[in-house]
Amino acid sequence: MTDRAEPIESMEQLAAVWRAMVLDRDANADVRDLPGLAVRWADCRFAFWNCVTLTDVGADAKLAGQRLREAADIMRSKRHAGFLWVFEDLLDDGARAGLASAAERSGLQHAFAGTGMAGDLLPIAEPAHQDLTFVRVSTDEHLRAYADLNSRAYGFPPEDGRDGLVDSVLWKNGVYAYLGLRDGEPVTCAATVEADGRLFVVLVATDPAWERQGYGEAVTRKALFEGGRATGLRRATLHATAAGAPVYPRIGFKPNSPMSFFALQE
Numbered sequence: 001m002t003d004r005a006e007p008i009e010s011m012e013q014l015a016a017v018w019r020a021m022v023l024d025r026d027a028n029a030d031v032r033d034l035p036g037l038a039v040r041w042a043d044c045r046f047a048f049w050n051c052v053t054l055t056d057v058g059a060d061a062k063l064a065g066q067r068l069r070e071a072a073d074i075m076r077s078k079r080h081a082g083f084l085w086v087f088e089d090l091l092d093d094g095a096r097a098g099l100a101s102a103a104e105r106s107g108l109q110h111a112f113a114g115t116g117m118a119g120d121l122l123p124i125a126e127p128a129h130q131d132l133t134f135v136r137v138s139t140d141e142h143l144r145a146y147a148d149l150n151s152r153a154y155g156f157p158p159e160d161g162r163d164g165l166v167d168s169v170l171w172k173n174g175v176y177a178y179l180g181l182r183d184g185e186p187v188t189c190a191a192t193v194e195a196d197g198r199l200f201v202v203l204v205a206t207d208p209a210w211e212r213q214g215y216g217e218a219v220t221r222k223a224l225f226e227g228g229r230a231t232g233l234r235r236a237t238l239h240a241t242a243a244g245a246p247v248y249p250r251i252g253f254k255p256n257s258p259m260s261f262f263a264l265q266e
Contacts, residue, residue, distance in 0.1 A: 004057055007089040007257035009198075010116030013237045014053055014085060015040065016195040017202060022049050024170040030078075036067045043080050046147075046164025047156070048203070050082020057090055061102065064095035068106040075264050076107075082263075083111060085239075089257035099260065107265050114259035115245050118237040121252030122199065122228035127221035129180070129214060132188070134222045137177035140166060145179055145186040146203070153205035175202075176227035180219040188215035192227035192236070199227045201238035217247050224251070 015033070018040035022029040025042040032039040036056040042049040052071045056063060071084045084103075088096050095102075100110065137146055143165045151161030171177055177191035188206040192199045201223065206216045224236060239259060240248055249255075 004089060006118055007087045007116060008057060009118060010237060010239065010257050011038075011053060011055060011087045011090060013195055013198060013200055014038075014051070014239065015055070017193060017200045018049070018051050020170065020174075020193070020195070021202075022051075024168055025049055025164065034070075036063070037071055037074070039074060041074075041078060041082060042164075043078050044163045045080055045157075045160040047080070047082050047160070048154075049164050050078065050080055051085055052082070053085040054087070054090065058092050059090065059095050060092050061095045061098050064091055064099070065102045065106070068102050068108060072106045072108055072264065084108060084262040086260045086262065087116060087257040088260060103260075103262050104265075108262040109265045111261045111263040113242050114261060115240045115242075115255045116237070116257040116259055117240055117245075117248050117253040117255050118198075118235065119251075119253045120235050122224065122234045122236055124221060124225055124228065124251070126225050127218050129218035131182050131213065132180040132215060132218055133184075134178050134180055134219065136226070137175070137179060137189075137191070138172050142177075142179060143168060143171060146171075146177060146189045146191075149179075149186060149189045149207055150203055150205040152207055176223050176230065177203075178219055178222045178226070180215055180222070182210065182215075188219045190216070190220040190223040192223045194227070194231050194233065197233065197235070199224065199231060199233045199236045201236060204238075204244060216244065217250060220247070221251060 147161035
């Protein structure tokens with residue numbers, strides 16, 4: 001049997017962090033732990049805060065198909081779009097091989113791929129980048145800049161990104177969120193937040209006009225450095241998109257479970 005300890009950790013980190021994030025957005029958000037499913041759905045315009053994930057360990061093809069149908073039904077009941085997150089290494093071999101076709105039969109379509117990562121890498125050295133000045137997010141202006149960077153990086157309308165972050169108390173106080181400024185203009189951002197004895201990296205983004213300059217790595221190191229210094233934690237986790245995945249091993253993260261993100265079929 002495949003060692004599933006780290007994929008389980010990755011899934012549980014999502015459930016823990018997203019609980020805080022969606023309740024910060026809406027105190028009446030849909031936060032439920034159902035058999036085989038964790039619902040973390042703010043039902044806001046920022047699609048990343050609308051999430052369902054499979055939580056069964058070792059699900060076979062029949063059970064996985066049932067969970068996919070249940071997840072799709074939940075997603076259809078919502079006003080705003082979101083994603084089903086699947087940590088593929090939690091499935092057995094048959095369920096994983098048939099995941100794409102089972103999702104399609106459930107009315108879901110593959111949106112993008114990702115990778116869970118973790119590492120006992122803290123503390124790290126205080127980072128610096130010759131082009132950047134780092135500032136901690138502490139005002140609504142900072143939050144708008146952070147949201148706008150994520151919107152540009154992930155292809156969301158700016159109003160959607162702002163609906164996920166602007167006016168947040170948590171992001172100005174409980175999250176170690178940093179902007180990287182080039183000549184006074186925000187060009188990159190990253191954040192860390194404490195969850196179940198780990199430091200979780202969340203919403204890393206770089207303006208597409210300034211990619212491949214090392215900015216994303218630098219600001220992620222800053223968020224890890226400050227979060228680690230404040231909490232004393234040693235272990236860090238994250239969920240990387242395919243585009244961001246090459247960056248994190250340079251910091252000390254090791255990939256664990258491949259991830260698939262699904263949206264409702266259009």
